[in-house]
Amino acid sequence: MTPTPKAFSTINQVVEDIAVTRFKQYLQIDTEHPDPNYRSCENFLHKYASELGLQPWSCELAPGKPLVGMTLLGENPSLPTLLLYSHTDVVASYKERWTYDPYSGYEDIEGNIYGRGAQDMKSIGIQYLEAIRRLQLANKNKFLRTVHVIFCPDEEISSEEGMVKFVKTNKFKELNIGYCLDEGTASPDDIYLIAYGERASWWVKVICQGAAGHGSRFLENNAGLKLQSILNSFLGYREEQRKRFLNKEGGIQPNVVPAEFQAWFDIRLSPFENFDKFEEMMAGWCKNAGPDVTYEFVSKNRNTPTTPISKEDPWWSAFTSVLDEENLKYSPEIFPGGSDSRFLRELGYKAIGFSPIINTKLRVHDNDEFLNEKVFLNGIHLYTKIIERLANLQPFNE
Ligand SMILES: [Zn+2]
Structure with a gap:
């Protein structure tokens, strides 16, 4: 495991992990509907990409609604790529019902970090990038396959000016996606839930x-x-x-x-x-x-195909090999809600929903949404291994 980068103050006290700082900063950007501050979000992410030496790009899907992407070119850029998906928007918070301001990034004595988007899904966007930072610190700057990280707008309001539009662009086709990681759901116990399909809503x-x-x-x-x-x-x-x-x-x-x-x-x-x-x-x-x-x-909604979860599927096999190595319990499931993965699956792409959040009360779209710092950092550790494993997946009959 790569050592966690720590910052030290002048009196040699351990201060906050850079990942936690970036997570709180991201939570502090109010991207709540009906008026998400997408521009601040875009600026934050572009700066972040430069900090990590990734190529940032934006795709303005509707006026004021940028999709932000970052690309890490692979050794063989012609191979199907790994797509790390997250959305930047969050649902309404109703501030008055919260113990702490949902846009303060407040952390309590137990290490619970509060904020709208703490579980759904600003944590995951940061975890992808901080996993890449840790890989870089371990001198793993390049993988066999290209990795794209994308941050989408409007997922919480049906994605009409988000993923629905994006999948029709040339930029999307150019990404040449082989496998996508998207959000899953928080688990109240120690079993990671992995979504490989979702229910259609009528x-x-x-x-x-x-x-x-x-x-x-x-x-x-x-x-x-x-x-x-x-x-x-x-x-x-x-x-x-x-x-x-x-x-x-x-x-x-x-x-x-x-x-x-x-x-x-x-x-x-059910599909x-x-x-x-x-x-x-x-x-x-x-x-x-x-x-x-x-x-x-x-x-x-139409019926969408599911993503294979058999050992014969090289992507699934690589993904679960990490969880097995870490001795983690996991359960493949059909996602009860909707996620942007359905637009990828509809087009025949493989996508799975995974939120590395266990032993946590589900507070998605609820007041006092939070994520514990330890759970958050452990998620980065998992993504470090997952990204490396998937991005280095040997070519097969794709
Ligand atoms: Zn979400």
């Missing part, structure tokens, strides 16, 4: 129409009864598929039977589900509920 609005009338009448064509049937069908299916019932609308006053009810469903489909069959089943539920029951999609 937001469906079901509209039940019927006859309006006075509450005292026994209406035949009752929208409420249709809604009940729909709820029974969807929620009954909940045992097999994770769903969240969002809200139901309708009802004017207690003695009036409304002519229309709407129900919204947030459905997360192993037959999407056409599922829609057929949903249409059947609407038909069974009675006449004038229709559904429409508010959003409908």
Whole structure:
């Protein structure tokens, strides 16, 4: 293991690890929606790249929305490359609910570093770069394959002006990606969670129409009864598929039977589900509920392929060889939420989601989001080995 670079004050006291300092500085840049400070972020990252001797570049995907990249050329630049992905934006913090200011980078006595983005995912962006710094300090300045580090905007608001646009650019094609590391999720115990696919989200609005009338009448064509049937069908299916019932609308006053009810469903489909069959089943539920029951999609993601997790896959095998050497427990899983990896997987690229965060309470998008300094530094140690191993992966039939 490469010794951790330490800074010393004049009285020879150990002060903060440079990685921790950079992490706090990054957390202090407010990149919260709806008005992320992407320009400060870009300046910070460009300066950081020069400090590490990496070639920085930017790709302005929309006015004021730069994607920042850094490239470390490999000995054989024609080989498919390693892409280290992170996003720079964070969700709203609601400051008043926090114990410490979410943009102060405050560290408490236990070493917990607070900030919006501490878990999702400013920590990871810094960990990639600090792993590269440690490799350089060990005189490992060049690998067989080129390594790109990218920092994307707008991931938290559906990536329309982020990854969705970027994958259509020539710059993206030029990256010639072989394997991508993206975010995963924090683990409450000692098992690292590795995402190799994700659920597709379908937001469906079901509209039940019927006859309006006075509450005292026994209406035949009752929208409420249709809604009940729909709820029974969807929620009954909940045992097999994770769903969240969002809200139901309708009802004017207690003695009036409304002519229309709407129900919204947030459905997360596993990539192993037959999407056409599922829609057929949903249409059947609407038909069974009675006449004038229709559904429409508010959003409908396509099914995306999963990334191979068999020992025969050289990338996966190289990645997990590091975890095995370190005697770590890990579990491949289907990511319940969405990440930018889906845009890569859709195009046939291999991407896995890995956040080196264990024994940590999940506080993604929550108040008091934090990461412990020890967990953070240990993550750098892991990336040091992972980056070296993947970037030196011998050519194979790719
Ligand atoms: Zn994220």
